[in-house]
Amino acid sequence: MAEQDKSAPAGEAGTTKHEWDGIQELDTPLPRWWLWTFYATIVFAIGYCVAYPAIPLASRATAGVLHWTSHGQLAADQAKAEAGRAAFRQTIADSTIDRIPPDSDLMRAAVEGGRAAFKVNCVQCHGTGASGRKGYPNLTDDDWLWGGDIRTVRQTLEHGIRQPDDKQTRMSQMPAFGRDGILTADQIQDVVSYVRFISHQDHASVPAKRGAALFANNCAACHGVAGTGNRQIGAPNLTDAIWLYGGDRDTITQTVTNARYGVMPAWGKKLDKASLNMLAAYVHSLGGGE
Amino acid sequence: MMSGLEARRGGLYARRPDIFPKAVDGFFRRLKWAIMAATLAVYYVTPWLRWNRGPYAPHQAVLVDLAHRRFYFFSIEIWPHEFYYVAGLLIMAGVGLFLVTSTVGRAWCGYACPQTVWTDLFLHIERFVEGDRNAQLKLKRGPWSLDKIARKLVKHAFWLMIALATGGAWIFYFADAPTLAHQFVVGNAAAVAYSTVGILTATTYVLAGWMREQVCNYMCPWPRIQGAMLDERSLIVTYKDWRGEPRSHGIKKEGEFGDCVDCLACVQVCPAGIDIRNGSQLECITCALCIDACDQVMDKLGRPRGLIDYATLEDCEAEAAGEPPVPVLRTLLRSRTLLYFGLWAAVGCAMAFTLGERTRLDLSVAHERNPLWTRLSNGDLRNAYTINVRNMEERPRTVTLTIAGLPSAAMWDSLANEKKAAPALSFTVGPDQVEKRRIYVRAPAIGPDHYRLTLTAQDRESSTAARTVRFERPEDHQ
Numbered sequence: 001m002a003e004q005d006k007s008a009p010a011g012e013a014g015t016t017k018h019e020w021d022g023i024q025e026l027d028t029p030l031p032r033w034w035l036w037t038f039y040a041t042i043v044f045a046i047g048y049c050v051a052y053p054a055i056p057l058a059s060r061a062t063a064g065v066l067h068w069t070s071h072g073q074l075a076a077d078q079a080k081a082e083a084g085r086a087a088f089r090q091t092i093a094d095s096t097i098d099r100i101p102p103d104s105d106l107m108r109a110a111v112e113g114g115r116a117a118f119k120v121n122c123v124q125c126h127g128t129g130a131s132g133r134k135g136y137p138n139l140t141d142d143d144w145l146w147g148g149d150i151r152t153v154r155q156t157l158e159h160g161i162r163q164p165d166d167k168q169t170r171m172s173q174m175p176a177f178g179r180d181g182i183l184t185a186d187q188i189q190d191v192v193s194y195v196r197f198i199s200h201q202d203h204a205s206v207p208a209k210r211g212a213a214l215f216a217n218n219c220a221a222c223h224g225v226a227g228t229g230n231r232q233i234g235a236p237n238l239t240d241a242i243w244l245y246g247g248d249r250d251t252i253t254q255t256v257t258n259a260r261y262g263v264m265p266a267w268g269k270k271l272d273k274a275s276l277n278m279l280a281a282y283v284h285s286l287g288g289g290e
Numbered sequence: 291m292m293s294g295l296e297a298r299r300g301g302l303y304a305r306r307p308d309i310f311p312k313a314v315d316g317f318f319r320r321l322k323w324a325i326m327a328a329t330l331a332v333y334y335v336t337p338w339l340r341w342n343r344g345p346y347a348p349h350q351a352v353l354v355d356l357a358h359r360r361f362y363f364f365s366i367e368i369w370p371h372e373f374y375y376v377a378g379l380l381i382m383a384g385v386g387l388f389l390v391t392s393t394v395g396r397a398w399c400g401y402a403c404p405q406t407v408w409t410d411l412f413l414h415i416e417r418f419v420e421g422d423r424n425a426q427l428k429l430k431r432g433p434w435s436l437d438k439i440a441r442k443l444v445k446h447a448f449w450l451m452i453a454l455a456t457g458g459a460w461i462f463y464f465a466d467a468p469t470l471a472h473q474f475v476v477g478n479a480a481a482v483a484y485s486t487v488g489i490l491t492a493t494t495y496v497l498a499g500w501m502r503e504q505v506c507n508y509m510c511p512w513p514r515i516q517g518a519m520l521d522e523r524s525l526i527v528t529y530k531d532w533r534g535e536p537r538s539h540g541i542k543k544e545g546e547f548g549d550c551v552d553c554l555a556c557v558q559v560c561p562a563g564i565d566i567r568n569g570s571q572l573e574c575i576t577c578a579l580c581i582d583a584c585d586q587v588m589d590k591l592g593r594p595r596g597l598i599d600y601a602t603l604e605d606c607e608a609e610a611a612g613e614p615p616v617p618v619l620r621t622l623l624r625s626r627t628l629l630y631f632g633l634w635a636a637v638g639c640a641m642a643f644t645l646g647e648r649t650r651l652d653l654s655v656a657h658e659r660n661p662l663w664t665r666l667s668n669g670d671l672r673n674a675y676t677i678n679v680r681n682m683e684e685r686p687r688t689v690t691l692t693i694a695g696l697p698s699a700a701m702w703d704s705l706a707n708e709k710k711a712a713p714a715l716s717f718t719v720g721p722d723q724v725e726k727r728r729i730y731v732r733a734p735a736i737g738p739d740h741y742r743l744t745l746t747a748q749d750r751e752s753s754t755a756a757r758t759v760r761f762e763r764p765e766d767h768q
Contacts, residue, residue: 029304031504104705111704129660140674142708143667240667285704287664287674287730 089113093274097154100281107281114282117275121267130286134245135262140286143242145234146170148290154280160266161234169266172233177218178257187214192252198227198239199247306504308430309563311413312423312555316582325401326410334455337462341365346721347684354464360722366645367722369682378641382634387512388519389630393622395525395600396516399575405505406575408456408498412449413561419445423558449499450491457490503562506575513572520570522603523621527576529556529567529598532610549593556580556598566598576600651689652680653747653755658728662762671735671763678726679747679755681719687749689725691715696733696743696761704728735763 016025049055052064088109092100101107118130125136132138137145146156156170163169177183183191194211196203216225222235229237236244245251245260267276283289339351341364348355353362361368361376368375390397399406420426420441429438461483462470473479474487497505506513520526534550550567557565559580562573566580584598601609604616658674666672681687692714693699700711704727711732719725733740741763746756 029302031508032303032305033501033504034508035303101705107705127660129658131661131664138661138664140661140664141666141672237667241665241669242667284707285728287672287704287708289707290709 085109085113089274092277093272095277097151097277097280100277101150101284107285110278110281111285113274113278114280114285117271117279118282121271122279125264130283132244135260137244138242139283140288141242142288142290143237143240144231144288144290145229145236145244147231148284148288150280150284150289153283153289154276156264157279157283158266158268158276160268161262161264163263163266166266166268170234172222172235173261174222174235174259176257176259179259183214183218183256188253188256190214191219191256192249195227195238195252196247196249199241200239201247307563309503309561310423310426310430311561311579312558312583313417314555314559314579314583314586316579316585318578318582322401322410322577322579326407329402329404329407330411334459337459337467344684346686348466350466352463353466356464367682367684369680372648375641375645378637382637382641385630385634385637389627389634391516391519392521392524392626392630395520395527396513396574396576397525399506399512400577403575405497405510406577408452408494409502409561411452412498412502415448415452416445419448446499449495453491453494453498454487456494457487457492460490461486503573503575506562507573513575516572521626523616523624525576525600525602526570527566527574527578527581527598528570528601528603528606530596530601530606530609531567534567534597549588549591549597551587551591553587555583555587559583649753649755650682651687651747651749651753651755652678652682653745653757654678654680655745655757655759657759657762662767663764665764666732669734670732671761672730672732673761674728674730675745675759676726676728677745678724679719680724682722685721686718687721688716688718689747689749691717691729692746692748693731694744694746695758696731696735696740699731699733699743701729701731704730708732731761733761735761741766 014027016027018025049062050064051066052068053061054064055062088106091106092110092113095106100110118126119128122130126132126139127136130139137143142148144152146152146161155168159166159168159170161170162172164171175182177191178185178188190207190211191214192211193203193207194209194215197205197208197211215223215227219227222233223229223238224235227238229235243251244262245255267279271279336352337350340349341351341362342349343362347367348362350362351364353360355362359370387398416426417423420429429441432438458474461474461479465483470479470483474483501509529550531548534548536547537550537552538547539552556567557580559582560566561577561579562575564571564573566574578600581596581598581600585595588595588597602616602621604621608615654677656676658676662673664672664674677691679689679691681689691701693701700713701715702708702711703715703717708730711730715729717725717727731743733743735741741761742758743761744756744758746754748754
């Protein structure tokens with residue numbers, strides 16, 4: 001065993017001979033196993049550089065004998081995730097839309113899938129929150145031009161709105177009352193006053209009364225006697241608080257004068273059945289679903 | 291400070307000097323046996339304790355269920371969001387280590403540290419197979435013979451078996467022990483179980499069999515922190531040089547020499563390979579085996595015990611000067627130890643209190659931000675919220691969600707529709723699960739009171755969890 005002379009200083013040969021204010025620096029040797037461990041890490045590093053992409057060259061790094069890439073890893077992980085979703089996707093594709101909401105697990109999967117599909121296909125017009133903007137309906141509210149139950153939403157999605165190429169598309173056309181000379185500018189102002197009256201907004205009462213008769217003759221056929229609209233032909237409810245283009249005087253005047261002709265693609269041509277079902281489920285889950 | 295390391299000079303690297311600690315008996319050796327038995331028993335037995343938690347939760351008393359993100363400890367169940375309890379335990383362990391060190395020195399290192407316990411066990415096996423110190427020295431110097439090979443093989447086989455058992459016991463903390471034990475034996479266990487056992491077997495074998503005191507000297511930060519932790523009132527193992535010096539080397543002449551006969555018994559039993567007579571050293575783990583060894587020699591010589599003894603520096607100085615020893619209470623009760631104890635107890639009490647007060651039903655509510663609100667056709671406003679109801683009990687619970695603070699409000703969830711709107715919503719949350727739902731709240735939001743609502747989740751036994759959130763409306767954002 002090592003025996004030490006206690007009176008000896010920390011050892012002449014055992015210090016670096018450096019001294020600061022009487023404090024000497026010991027020169028203790030490293031343990032030899034530490035050295036071997038260090039060599040082992042070098043060997044490991046060489047092995048790693050051979051196996052994996054490591055040495056940067058002019059255009060790209062060396063590939064490594066395992067041909068591992070982060071892109072490849074991502075693709076493999078995505079394929080695995082896709083395979084995990086495949087069963088749900090297939091079930092959703094094979095189900096008629098009515099059968100999805102009662103199955104809460106299937107509905108959850110459909111809603112989540114629809115959320116993803118919505119971000120790719122629908123946000124450009126309807127917005128990321130599905131709350132729409134002028135001319136593009138808010139899908140989160142309870143006002144539906146063509147109907148808001150899940151089957152109807154699915155139908156609208158698949159066949160679109162005013163797509164002449166699709167036989168089952170939603171089709172209707174409002175007359176341009178001003179541009180086509182059906183009503184005069186004064187008459188249009190009276191109709192606008194009446195529309196603002198039935199939608200509980202500020203209006204002049206005398207023109208509104210004149211407008212009532214004009215409305216009954218020109219508008220009630222589509223928008224209904226009370227102005228509550230007709231979903232068969234996509235005629236909006238004029239009595240509620242929701243306006244697709246705007247409920248102010250100028251906008252209503254514009255609408256009556258030139259009419260509106262909103263369109264939506266027939267997604268049945270572009271998306272598969274599972275995506276259509278998932279999108280319908282998602283839109284139906286946004287709060288306004290009937 | 292002197293150490294055995296400095297003797298091995300010559301070159302930048304030094305091989306580890308052989309250390310063959312001699313067996314010794316005595317009070318501290320027996321204390322170490324008892325603590326070794328207790329700590330090893332706790333380690334190996336704990337995963338096999340059962341605890342009935344009903345049909346929906348595992349029945350293992352101590353279980354770290356990583357797959358389902360739960361930690362079970364007897365009647366306590368910790369969810370990931372309650373991980374601060376584990377942080378609290380770690381803080382207590384840290385402060386507790388300070389407390390122990392400032393009062394009884396490196397007692398952790400000497401008795402309870404796994405490195406010490408397993409090294410001690412491995413040393414015992416080595417002595418069992420190869421004989422005590424002298425036999426080991428002889429075996430090492432002797433040529434390779436059948437006997438030497440056989441002894442080495444048997445020793446390493448024993449070591450590997452203990453290492454395997456050590457690594458093997460670890461995995462049972464992470465899965466149902468009886469099931470995993472069966473799977474492990476028949477080869478059905480997860481690959482991670484085998485690799486964990488393999489790694490821990492290797493580390494146990496290498497650290498306790500080969501590395502031993504080098505783990506403490508080179509790898510562990512704790513001995514380095516000792517410099518800051520120990521003071522003149524900390525208990526250390528010390529050689530009373532005023533009594534021992536000068537050493538007599540066996541010459542029996544009273545008066546001229548001290549009590550130390552330079553028999554080297556203290557050096558021969560030291561598992562760290564140091565000479566305690568050189569003073570307090572980094573390598574000393576205060577295992578106190580040198581005290582046992584020296585006391586035996588003093589007994590034989592008829593001299594008082596305690597030439598090497600547990601003592602504080604203050605005690606040593608008092609004893610050397612012939613003054614009465616410092617009272618134990620004065621040594622123990624000082625500002626440092628009281629502060630450590632106060633901190634330690636405060637964290638412990640705070641944890642025990644919150645553990646007793648915590649609710650096992652939790653509600654979190656996140657307001658939908660896109661859109662913030664939706665105007666409905668009748669002019670009402672609608673807000674959407676994503677709620678998480680955590681049922682942290684091991685049974686399914688029916689939870690009723692109610693609204694307060696928003697007159698005429700009604701709600702429904704995204705799986706239903708507005709026709710189902712009602713002031714309350716009931717659903718079942720699975721045992722030990724989180725139910726996530728998107729809910730819609732509709733209200734005629736006009737007037738000053740319509741900007742805030744309180745959602746309350748309540749189960750049949752009246753456990754409640756409530757959150758107050760904003761009800762957004764256009765007029766607040768103009």
